[in-house]
Amino acid sequence: MSEIHIRILNKLKDYPNEIQEYVESAFRLAATLPEVALAEELKAEVRKILKEKEIE
């Protein structure tokens, strides 16, 4: 993970967990996907995050 991503995640520490998870997933996927494909992938990620939260 690059320095800038670590700085971004540090700034997110005070945000709710699901936002941190969303951003982390988005950065992970952004390393290989272009913007449009990333938006598509994030649809499923959002569902997944909310489902995990529900289970908790």
Added chain:
Amino acid sequence: MIIQSIQLENFRQFRGKQQIEFDSHKNKNVIVIFGENGRGKTGIFRALMFCLYGEKKLSQDASVQESELYLVNTQELQEKSSQGIPVESCVTLDFLHEKQKYKLRRSLLGILEDGKVIQQSNGVKLTLWDDEGNSSTEKDPKIVSQYIENILDSALREYFLFDGEKIERLTRASTEQRREISNAIRKLLNIDTLEKVMGATERLKKYLNRELEKRATGERAEVMKLQRLNEEEIEGKKNGVESLRGELEFARLEKVDVDKKLEQIREIQDLLDKRNNLEERRSNIEEEKNDILRGMKERTGQTALLLLQSTANNVFNSIDRRKQAHEIPSDIRRDLIDRLLNEMQCICGRHIKQGSEAYARIIEWRNRIPDNATEDLTLNLWRDLSSARDRFESIEENAVQSLTKFGSLKNEQREVERELERLREKIGSSERADATKLDAHRLAIENKIGKIEYELTVTKQKLDALYDGKERLAARRKRIEDQEGIRDELTRRVELVEQSHDALLKIHNDFTAESRVSLGDDATRYFMDLLDDESRRNLKSICVEEDYSIQVHDRLDKPFLANISAGQRQIMSIAFIAALAKAACGGVELLEMPLFMDTPFGRLSHEHRKNLVQQVPHWCTQWILLATDTEFGEFEAKELAATGTWQSFYILHAEEDGSTNIHKTTVEDGLGYICQRG
């Protein structure tokens, strides 16, 4: 990174193998590479970039096709291609980074086919030495590239070259300047991925809101529709603000252009006044010359006498001598002697005998005495010549005066003609430029600027109102959803995406704001180092505004950019690029990268030039000053030598075949060379 040497072989203008060495002397870190334009100064920075990143193009080559950019030396290419042999062009770089030694060699092959230059990569090789002196070699371009990227991010490489174009670009308050700074901050922050994530989240947010709107009913559906329309309007107004800014900038540039033309006309007006005066003088000279000629013509008769002056003087002197000798008028008139001879009797009454001695003496006497008419004529001539002699002097004086005056008028006339010719060239065709029309055009532009500024203010106010509306709509929707207890899965998804988007936007804004402040602070420090005393008293800081434009504040902290001189703007640009370079080096005080400055002195005053040569060596580990003969003269060379930081001097010599030869000299010889060139 500290460069130890750079070796060029058949690269650009450099034919054969040539090398520049950089001694690792901490306090002597300035290398001057001196050459006329076109001799390959920028080619040395290009060689460095090619070797490190394999890049053929620099940012200044934006408008050039890569295929048209020849890195292989063309002289060698032409010679070898006739034998069908390709030419290898390579750059080898020896450098230290974090105390580790590296040798990087990158090459390409070039051949001339049917008049076209074909170039292709010929590999890269990186050799590293560990602390114990053991070496390892890497040839995989991807792995080599990773090594180099870790040393210096390729996106940031261009901040280590200060060329005239970049300096000029940053001095202009324009969209281009804002774009350059915005791009620089984005590159420095490495926020491409953050922006990609923000873009994707924005897309997802829109998609989910559309889905939600489809399912919503009643007041909630109404609010969601309003939200969508509000978003669309915000988007439209944002574009409107951008486009108005562009129009405003264009109009301002147009005004500057008209002002320049008006200024030129004012200059031409001075020339025209001068020309009118000279033409009037020319006409006066002509009149004065004619007056003199007229006077001379009138005095032609008198003046012609001067031709006889010598003869007249001789005649007068001859008569006068005879007169002084009392030969004329004679004591006895000739008619009296004739009477004596007729009467053969002397005056005393004695008879004169013919043939006697007395008779012969009287005859002789008679012959010596002119006849009365001749004598009268001679005496009259003497009298006339005597009075004429007095007038000769004044005639001569008059003639000399007239001729001298005529001659000087003729010389003045020639000078006036020459000056008129020079003025004609200066005035040229611009004479026709119509100041009145331009003044009217300028007024129209000013009105247009006023209108755009007003429109921009109104649009910004509308945009603010739309943002307020956006907040109100979001609150209203939340209230409805809370009241109706709507917590379906899609709503929660939208919430998560919107909150994540807002969080990312805040981070993005925080990062860029921090960078703007940090860049402004660093640029201010460099700026203060370079400014002369008076400017330092008047100017307080450089800051990067929210729209990424650069502003200079005066000592009262008021925006002052519009009032600073061209030289101060140039200093501001150099300070800002140095701040960018510092940020690219991770914010360290001493930049561990060579700074290349291509002819940076431009419009700088002597004081600013002096500060530049005194300060830059302390900013970085190596300062490579690429200088032309017109910029780096005796003053700059002596000032640099006085700092004690000047390490070596390289001269780029033109060879007969058009290639360039790198010639190293000592600083002393270099200084002598510069002084000799004068």
